[in-house]
Amino acid sequence: MELQKLRYFYKVACLEHVTKAAEDLNIAQPALTQAIKSLEEELDVPLLVKRGRNIALTEYGVYLKNKLEVILPQIDAIAPSSPC
């Protein structure tokens, strides 16, 4: 389970929209779809479901999003203070 995939998922979860998330992340949409799929396989649990043309979060997807809301900022705070 790698950080980048967790960050990717978090962005998708916030926007509930794969294409917009991909734009924000500056990657192609299929790359993002694949990354989420691979995370779902790693965790062995679905994170997204199609709802209409867009996507929605599964129950575990919501849980993971909430966890990441706490964890990701802690990780971002790890880096040595950047130059002024």
Next chain:
Amino acid sequence: MELQKLRYFYKVACLEHVTKAAEDLNIAQPALTQAIKSLEEELDVPLLVKRGRNIALTEYGVYLKNKLEVILPQIDAIAPSSPC
């Protein structure tokens, strides 16, 4: 900055011994040396210094180890509960 490298560093930091850490992690010693080096480049700060035949942590290495002590268990707790 990827999780695996942070976990690798954490193991090295705990043991203060690259070869033993590599054994614990079931990877080859040069692979671990490279991973740490690449993390140091990403963070743009040294984490390890040679001390005698072994290694020791830099000031930032100690700081990072302490941060990871808190963060890594939170990440491990993310995974959906495993079957009994």
Next chain:
DNA sequence: TAAAAATACTCCATAGGTATTTTAT
């Protein structure tokens, strides 16, 4: 001289891209 880490390569897995197809409004 022996134990540990660093360097030099080689290889392969996968992250990411483009093109296209499927799904649903």
Next chain:
DNA sequence: ATAAAATACCTATGGAGTATTTTTA
């Protein structure tokens, strides 16, 4: 008819291995 996601395929980067060379107690 159009917007979004999924699938198919290809490529290149870097993670990991083996072999070897420093380093130092």
